[in-house]
Amino acid sequence: MNRVVNRMLGRLGGALLLCGLTGAAAVAQDATGAGATFPAPVYAKWADAYHKATGTRINYQPVGSGAGIRQIKARTVDFGASDMPIKDEELARDGLLQFPTVIGGVVPVFNIKGIGANQLRLTGAVLGDIYLGRITRWNDAALAALNPGLPLPDADIAVVRRADGSGTTFIFTNYLSKVNAEWKTRVGEGTAVNWPVGAGGKGNEGVAVFVQRLPNSIGYVEYAYVKQNRLSFALLKNREGQFVAPGDDSFKAAAAGADWQRSFFQITTDQPGKDAWPLTNPTYVLIPRNPDKPQAAAAALRFFDWAYAQGDATAGELDYVPLPDAVKQLVRRHWEQIKDGAGKPVRAL
Numbered sequence: 001m002n003r004v005v006n007r008m009l010g011r012l013g014g015a016l017l018l019c020g021l022t023g024a025a026a027v028a029q030d031a032t033g034a035g036a037t038f039p040a041p042v043y044a045k046w047a048d049a050y051h052k053a054t055g056t057r058i059n060y061q062p063v064g065s066g067a068g069i070r071q072i073k074a075r076t077v078d079f080g081a082s083d084m085p086i087k088d089e090e091l092a093r094d095g096l097l098q099f100p101t102v103i104g105g106v107v108p109v110f111n112i113k114g115i116g117a118n119q120l121r122l123t124g125a126v127l128g129d130i131y132l133g134r135i136t137r138w139n140d141a142a143l144a145a146l147n148p149g150l151p152l153p154d155a156d157i158a159v160v161r162r163a164d165g166s167g168t169t170f171i172f173t174n175y176l177s178k179v180n181a182e183w184k185t186r187v188g189e190g191t192a193v194n195w196p197v198g199a200g201g202k203g204n205e206g207v208a209v210f211v212q213r214l215p216n217s218i219g220y221v222e223y224a225y226v227k228q229n230r231l232s233f234a235l236l237k238n239r240e241g242q243f244v245a246p247g248d249d250s251f252k253a254a255a256a257g258a259d260w261q262r263s264f265f266q267i268t269t270d271q272p273g274k275d276a277w278p279l280t281n282p283t284y285v286l287i288p289r290n291p292d293k294p295q296a297a298a299a300a301l302r303f304f305d306w307a308y309a310q311g312d313a314t315a316g317e318l319d320y321v322p323l324p325d326a327v328k329q330l331v332r333r334h335w336e337q338i339k340d341g342a343g344k345p346v347r348a349l
Contacts, residue, residue, distance in 0.1 A: 035068020066165020
């Protein structure tokens with residue numbers, strides 16, 4: 001399934017028909033969504049299994065978080081998806097509700113001949129300097145000091161970043177703004193920024209393919225794309241001074257401090273903990289509080305409710321961290337705020 005998704009993303013410009021990959025002709029969808037490519041692999045797996053279990057189809061277009069936010073605000077889809085959480089006051093202004101689905105990690109990846117995964121070490125400050133264009137060669141003194149004995153080439157660093165508005169970019173730039181002072185003042189954070197250097201790839205898949213094909217390159221992608229594309233990844237120094245690898249345990253360690261009782265606006269980059277992966281964050285779904293199409297909104301909620309109940313194993317297989325059961329119950333109570341024109345909760349439809 002992952003290979004099918006990859007081919008569709010590459011050949012069809014990112015249009016992904018979730019659960020429609022089982023061979024049926026195009027039919028009316030029960031719910032439509034658009035947004036982040038970060039969770040697209042798990043949403044595809046969930047939706048395929050959901051279709052087989054219920055006969056219901058979900059159409060999701062992984063067009064990037066920025067586009068997903070714009071589309072749900074314009075009410076051209078039934079739900080949006082973003083890795084950048086929306087602040088509570090903005091949600092209220094736009095009549096939206098947000099909730100997390102899974103937690104994942106963004107990972108620096110590279111293509112250096114003779115150097116594999118777990119061998120290259122980076123800090124946030126050095127990573128920021130590479131993306132600022134201050135460090136331009138792999139054998140720079142700062143990189144050599146972090147990697148004694150590693151055969152770093154005397155070659156230019158080919159920097160790869162996202163070309164589209166992206167929640168993955170938000171996570172990456174939010175982290176760099178916390179650990180590199182010059183990055184914070186010159187560039188800042190967001191789904192799209194004014195990149196000082198680099199060539200752009202569309203979607204996580206586009207960046208992954210770019211890094212695969214470009215010698216001496218560096219990029220950043222969600223961890224599922226690392227695994228799917230067999231990319232080499234760097235170890236990253238966390239707040240406790242430990243060089244850690246991305247994975248289920250380090251994502252869980254980073255996400256442990258989220259205060260979901262307070263708000264669903266949670267950003268978990270650069271968290272404390274000796275095992276915490278610094279580039280960890282939840283991904284979110286956005287849905288109108290008073291949807292124009294209550295039945296479609298109800299279909300979307302049924303899908304995510306099913307995913308909460310049945311989808312943890314699939315999420316784990318793709319190296320996402322499922323939400324704790326207590327958080328899922330908070331989300332389900334949160335859904336009671338989504339009502340039709342008569343004031344009836346859409347979950348009851």
